[in-house]
Amino acid sequence: MKQEWPLWEVFIRSKNGLAHRHAGSVHAADAQMALENARDLYTRRQEGVSLWVVPSAQIVASDPSEAEALFEPAKDKIYRHPTFYDIPSNVKYI
Amino acid sequence: MTTVDKNDLFEYALRLGDTSLVLGHRLSEWCGHAPEMELDMAMSNLGLDLIGQARLFLTYAGEIEGQITGGQGRDEDQLAYLRDVLDYRNFLLVEQPNGDWAVTIARQFYFSVFQQLYFQQLATSSDEQLAAIARKALPEIEYHVRFATEWVLRLGDGTEESKRRMQEGLVSLSRFTAELFESDDLENRLIAAGVAPDAALLRPIWQERIEDTLREAGLETPPPHRPVLGGRKGHHTEHLGYILTEMQYLQRAYPGAKW
Numbered sequence: 359m360k361q362e363w364p365l366w367e368v369f370i371r372s373k374n375g376l377a378h379r380h381a382g383s384v385h386a387a388d389a390q391m392a393l394e395n396a397r398d399l400y401t402r403r404q405e406g407v408s409l410w411v412v413p414s415a416q417i418v419a420s421d422p423s424e425a426e427a428l429f430e431p432a433k434d435k436i437y438r439h440p441t442f443y444d445i446p447s448n449v450k451y452i
Numbered sequence: 453m454t455t456v457d458k459n460d461l462f463e464y465a466l467r468l469g470d471t472s473l474v475l476g477h478r479l480s481e482w483c484g485h486a487p488e489m490e491l492d493m494a495m496s497n498l499g500l501d502l503i504g505q506a507r508l509f510l511t512y513a514g515e516i517e518g519q520i521t522g523g524q525g526r527d528e529d530q531l532a533y534l535r536d537v538l539d540y541r542n543f544l545l546v547e548q549p550n551g552d553w554a555v556t557i558a559r560q561f562y563f564s565v566f567q568q569l570y571f572q573q574l575a576t577s578s579d580e581q582l583a584a585i586a587r588k589a590l591p592e593i594e595y596h597v598r599f600a601t602e603w604v605l606r607l608g609d610g611t612e613e614s615k616r617r618m619q620e621g622l623v624s625l626s627r628f629t630a631e632l633f634e635s636d637d638l639e640n641r642l643i644a645a646g647v648a649p650d651a652a653l654l655r656p657i658w659q660e661r662i663e664d665t666l667r668e669a670g671l672e673t674p675p676p677h678r679p680v681l682g683g684r685k686g687h688h689t690e691h692l693g694y695i696l697t698e699m700q701y702l703q704r705a706y707p708g709a710k711w
Contacts, residue, residue, distance in 0.1 A: 363488065384490050390602055395490035397595075398497050 365414040366392040370406035374414050456645050457709060460638050462516040467541040467684060469509030473532060476502030476544035477699050484588050487553055501592040508585045533703035537693050538686040545628035547692045550622065554607055559620035560599040565661050566632045568593045573649030608669025622672045630679030
């Protein structure tokens with residue numbers, strides 16, 4: 359009987375200074391193998407400079423059925439977007 | 453400095469290229485058959501690294517051949533696809549069948565640890581082209597060593613069954629490891645000219661690295677065995693013919709076919 363290896367979530371930093379982003383998942387028997395499998399599956403085309411792997415079982419996810427309660431209230435609060443400021447024309451890098 | 457005979461250099465480039473090519477082909481056989489999809493990819497990656505090395509060595513061999521004959525030497529494809537078993541110069545270790553996963557890991561472990569030590573020296577070769585190929589390959593090889601070492605530890609330190617298989621894989625291939633450290637007159641001339649590393653000097657370091665990992669994995673170092681030699685002379689085990697039959701089929705059946 360074949361037993362499936364546990365699942366790991368893979369995060370890749372595409373270049374220094376950027377955050378790690380979720381790229382997908384791999385099966386692996388241990389952390390080191392997960393890192394190597396992630397390297398072999400997700401960085402074949404120079405996708406990144408750094409990898410994280412996290413056991414999928416350790417991810418705590420929000421419940422889709424609670425999405426309304428969690429995310430709806432933000433919908434009518436557009437004033438939270440920083441779009442109501444005038445940016446002085448001599449300010450760079452914004 | 454001693455001048456280098458181009459015929460020696462041609463032959464030496466073939467040895468390096470053939471070893472990488474045959475092992476790369478062996479690893480590609482796992483594609484679609486590895487224990488997990490992730491390992492399919494891992495084997496293909498390792499195989500492609502090796503075939504990349506082979507292309508550089510064989511292309512270089514063809515250039516040297518052109519210099520010898522004063523014309524056009526064979527290109528990488530002609531050398532790979534149109535030579536027979538007796539003309540292949542790879543180590544016997546790399547043509548051994550994949551066996552189970554543990555046998556493949558044992559072969560990779562023995563070979564990659566050797567190749568790393570050898571290419572570290574080759575990277576300072578007086579032959580600029582060989583040195584450049586070695587430098588390019590070293591980061592790949594570092595990963596191969598890491599991959600194989602971790603699998604030896606994982607299987608050796610795993611279940612009864614994985615330990616038994618890993619031990620058997622190591623024992624079954626150990627007779628082919630002595631060949632890695634042999635040299636013949638041709639290589640001795642190249643060693644004297646600073647082109648080739650002296651592999652015999654690397655053997656104690658290799659042995660130590662192998663034993664360190666096996667100890668950590670709870671595995672026994674295989675007892676010494678009468679070495680099996682011959683790859684340099686084209687005296688191969690029965691397995692190489694089958695590899696070439698498959699690898700060369702298309703070019704043999706449809707000469708000059710491109711896709």
